[in-house]
Amino acid sequence: MTVLGIDIGYSNLKLACGDPGGEPRVLLRPAGAAPADRLGEKIASNGEEDFLRVLVNGEPFVAGLSPDRAELWSRELHEDYPSTASYRALFHAALLLAERDEINRVVTGLPVTQYLNPELRERLAGQMRGEHEITPRRKITVNQVKVVPQPVGGFVDYVWGLPDASEIEDSRVLVVDPGFFSVDWVLISNGELRRQSCGTSLEASSVILDEAVRLIAQDFGGNVGRERLEHTLRKGHAQVRLLGERVEVAPYLKKAADKVGPIVTTRLRESLRKENASADLVLLVGGGAGFFEEAIKDAFPQLKVSTPEAPVFANVRGFWRMGA
CATH class of the missing domain: 3.30.420.40 (ATPase, nucleotide binding domain)
Known part of the structure; x- marks a missing residue:
């Protein structure tokens, strides 16, 4: 099969x-x-x-x-x-x-x-x-x-990799999946999906890239373009060439993430208001995990935030x- x-x-x-x-x-x-x-x-x-x-x-x-x-x-x-x-x-x-x-x-x-x-x-x-x-x-x-x-795939992948899956049987796991178009999250309690606490934000990786492009344009006077910046990251390059200059992209991505990330976490925490107990663990999966990790940790300082190896493949x- x-x-x-x-x-x-x-x-x-x-x-x-x-x-x-x-x-x-x-x-x-x-x-x-x-x-x-x-x-x-x-x-x-x-x-x-x-x-x-x-x-x-x-x-x-x-x-x-x-x-x-x-x-x-x-x-x-x-x-x-x-x-x-x-x-x-x-x-x-x-x-x-x-x-x-x-x-x-x-x-x-x-x-x-x-x-x-x-x-x-x-x-x-x-x-x-x-x-x-x-x-x-x-x-x-x-x-x-x-x-x-979508984020349920990341949860299943996480459980599969545990030495003893029974250790989270009665846990409440918040799975956050930042993608290019949307950031999705689900709350899984005792192995069941809590629909009232699931949600989506469109302030996703594409918005962070757009903001980074805007910040680069402010400093260097030209538009590098979202797709070109995305291509640079996909290739694992640290710099992008713009108007004859080599621009380090990491500082601009961090500034953009610092601006966009809290918007997402505010919406996320609002969706959890109806729950009578907090989450026990935050699982961060998806290709945009790195953009949002700091904002998630700031939003849930008392919880462990776990990111799997190769998070881009976690869902699939x-x-x-x-x-x-």
């Missing part, structure tokens, strides 16, 4: 694939996707492509490339993202990367506020089930689909474990 965990984000495509009984193979690709005719041509190309070519409703798309590579094509950054052609292209890319003709079970997530809408959950599950024409000569079948609140590893 093949299980595929997929996390189709606004910045990255993450997947975990494999058969139950072992450990999944995990992959990370940029979440850029656009019609194939919108792709700019590299001047110095060695013939190798760093993206995938797929079909969406019979039309050729490229997927898994940096979002700034497409021309005359806007990046999707809104709540209806799962219904877009770009999202479908990334889903087809994930199926292709799974290297299977049939996938028994797909597990994926939605931001908390979207998950709480049963119609949206079923629409996404129905969109992913069935036979998909991925390329002109490749069809892949998905038999079952399970949709969960958990999705796979739920399916397996």
